[in-house]
Amino acid sequence: MPIKESSPDVVIIGGGFAGVTTARELTMRGRTAVLLEARDRLGGRTYTSDHDGHAMELGGTWVHPLQPHVWAEIDRYEVETETFPVLEGLRQAVVSGGRVVDLSDDDLTKAVETLDQYCAPGTTLFPEPYTGTWGPDPQNLDDRSMRQHLDTLKVAPELRDWVEGMCCLTAFGPLDQAAATELFRLYALSGWSAAQMLAALSATKLVKGTRELIGAIAAQARLADIRLNSPVRRVVQNGEHVRVELTDGDTVTAPTAVITLPMNVLNTVEFDPPLSQTKRTASAERHAGAGMKCYVRVKGDIGNVAVMAPEAQSVNWLVTYDHDANGSWLIVFAANPKRLPMSGFDDVAGMQEALQPLLPGVQVESIYGWDWSNDPHALGTWCIYRPGQLTQVLPELRTTEGRLFFASGDSAVSWRSSIDGAIESGYHSAQHVDEYLTAAGHQTLSPAGLRSPVKA
Numbered sequence: 001m002p003i004k005e006s007s008p009d010v011v012i013i014g015g016g017f018a019g020v021t022t023a024r025e026l027t028m029r030g031r032t033a034v035l036l037e038a039r040d041r042l043g044g045r046t047y048t049s050d051h052d053g054h055a056m057e058l059g060g061t062w063v064h065p066l067q068p069h070v071w072a073e074i075d076r077y078e079v080e081t082e083t084f085p086v087l088e089g090l091r092q093a094v095v096s097g098g099r100v101v102d103l104s105d106d107d108l109t110k111a112v113e114t115l116d117q118y119c120a121p122g123t124t125l126f127p128e129p130y131t132g133t134w135g136p137d138p139q140n141l142d143d144r145s146m147r148q149h150l151d152t153l154k155v156a157p158e159l160r161d162w163v164e165g166m167c168c169l170t171a172f173g174p175l176d177q178a179a180a181t182e183l184f185r186l187y188a189l190s191g192w193s194a195a196q197m198l199a200a201l202s203a204t205k206l207v208k209g210t211r212e213l214i215g216a217i218a219a220q221a222r223l224a225d226i227r228l229n230s231p232v233r234r235v236v237q238n239g240e241h242v243r244v245e246l247t248d249g250d251t252v253t254a255p256t257a258v259i260t261l262p263m264n265v266l267n268t269v270e271f272d273p274p275l276s277q278t279k280r281t282a283s284a285e286r287h288a289g290a291g292m293k294c295y296v297r298v299k300g301d302i303g304n305v306a307v308m309a310p311e312a313q314s315v316n317w318l319v320t321y322d323h324d325a326n327g328s329w330l331i332v333f334a335a336n337p338k339r340l341p342m343s344g345f346d347d348v349a350g351m352q353e354a355l356q357p358l359l360p361g362v363q364v365e366s367i368y369g370w371d372w373s374n375d376p377h378a379l380g381t382w383c384i385y386r387p388g389q390l391t392q393v394l395p396e397l398r399t400t401e402g403r404l405f406f407a408s409g410d411s412a413v414s415w416r417s418s419i420d421g422a423i424e425s426g427y428h429s430a431q432h433v434d435e436y437l438t439a440a441g442h443q444t445l446s447p448a449g450l451r452s453p454v455k456a
């Protein structure tokens with residue numbers, strides 16, 4: 001049915017995990033929705049792409065049982081997971097003092113203990129991390145950057161450089177722009193344990209990719225009319241409804257709308273009346289996540305290796321993804337792509353130069369990745385707040401404005417900046433919309449798929 005003719009209960013803007021979960025949860029409540037997604041695919045900042053025989057994750061990848069919402073979905077749809085990277089025989093190293101220092105098991109234990117030390121304020125700052133609240137902050141840590149907090153760490157250079165590399169991986173942006181509290185929060189969510197945090201952030205992935213999971217959720221959103229290639233340009237609230245205008249001139253009207261746009265993208269859509277000043281300021285300032293993740297094909301079998309590097313290096317982490325007789329695929333993370341001596345994903349020589357400090361002598365054959373920061377529908381990577389944004393921005397990003405409800409991994413209660421957070425926000429937004437519609441007297445449908453097979 002053309003969008004013009006449909007009259008759903010809700011318009012959902014955005015088809016990432018937040019939007020698709022909202023659509024499914026609304027279906028479960030007998031509510032109809034039109035979901036408008038700008039891209040030609042679902043998934044948003046998760047993107048499983050087939051390349052060289054691999055289902056490569058160009059965006060969100062790692063999931064973990066400590067993340068309750070995504071794990072419940074994995075369990076529900078019986079999605080297969082696998083451990084990654086291959087820990088057995090993994091050579092771990094850190095770039096320190098201009099050389100590659102191999103880390104023994106003892107060294108790694110010390111490095112993880114140093115990370116515990118770095119994250120220790122998370123114990124008092126986030127005593128109940130799953131509630132999205134925070135404790136007293138007499139030292140005003142909310143205003144501290146990761147860089148400033150690193151400067152308080154007095155340890156051996158190799159340990160400091162390893163922890164600095166971890167900060168780069170988490171911030172995925174310049175360390176003076178990322179809030180120290182972001183790492184404390186992840187530590188608290190992981191049971192106040194650096195070892196568990198490392199596992200939560202990089203140990204488990206989906207065998208067939210995140211597309212299998214979002215596909216399973218979308219398949220159950222039976223009362224949602226999911227429209228791809230449907231970029232929204234304007235959202236107008238007037239009287240009894242919300243009118244959503246697409247760039248192609250089409251419109252869709254409903255009593256409510258759920259906005260799942262990334263925080264950095266909010267200002268690219270016109271809202272009438274305008275969104276709150278705090279939401280607009282947050283979107284203009286952006287969060288700090290602006291790094292580059294890509295897959296790099298190198299010559300020869302380099303074995304299973306993971307190398308961490310501090311901020312002075314243009315590449316801050318690499319890990320073997322796979323290898324065969326002819327070569328290996330690496331996953332490469334650069335927290336600050338402006339430091340990279342390369343012009344684009346076709347600049348093999350630039351990437352080869354960037355990798356030398358981590359893997360001396362390595363020869364690069366090709367690069368495969370996605371430029372999230374210049375992607376108009378993302379304008380950044382995962383959401384890492386700047387100093388001060390936790391207290392000044394987060395509660396407001398979730399706040400309903402009239403008939404507009406907000407859901408996003410960027411404003412989730414617990415595992416914000418992850419797939420889990422996006423799913424969690426979808427649960428909440430659907431519940432809030434349903435309550436609103438019920439209070440306003442809108443009847444629910446009995447969705448065909450949910451009707452009881454038992455005849456009275």
Ligand SMILES: Cc1cc2nc3c(=O)[nH]c(=O)nc-3n(C[C@H](O)[C@H](O)[C@H](O)COP(=O)(O)OP(=O)(O)OC[C@H]3O[C@@H](n4cnc5c(N)ncnc54)[C@H](O)[C@@H]3O)c2cc1C
Nearest residue numbers: 014016017018038044045059060061062232409418419422
């Ligand atoms: C490189 C990278 C690595 C990551 N690694 C991990 C990881 O390992 N584990 C993890 O849990 N998380 C990871 N994340 C974070 C995770 O992917 C996100 O937090 C999560 O996917 C966000 O989901 P969302 O639905 O809130 O937002 P999005 O996925 O961004 O969805 C928003 C949707 O809105 C659409 N949209 C934008 N503008 C418009 C418009 N005008 N009209 C209509 N639609 C529009 C977008 O196209 C998009 O589909 C990573 C992210 C990146 C970028």
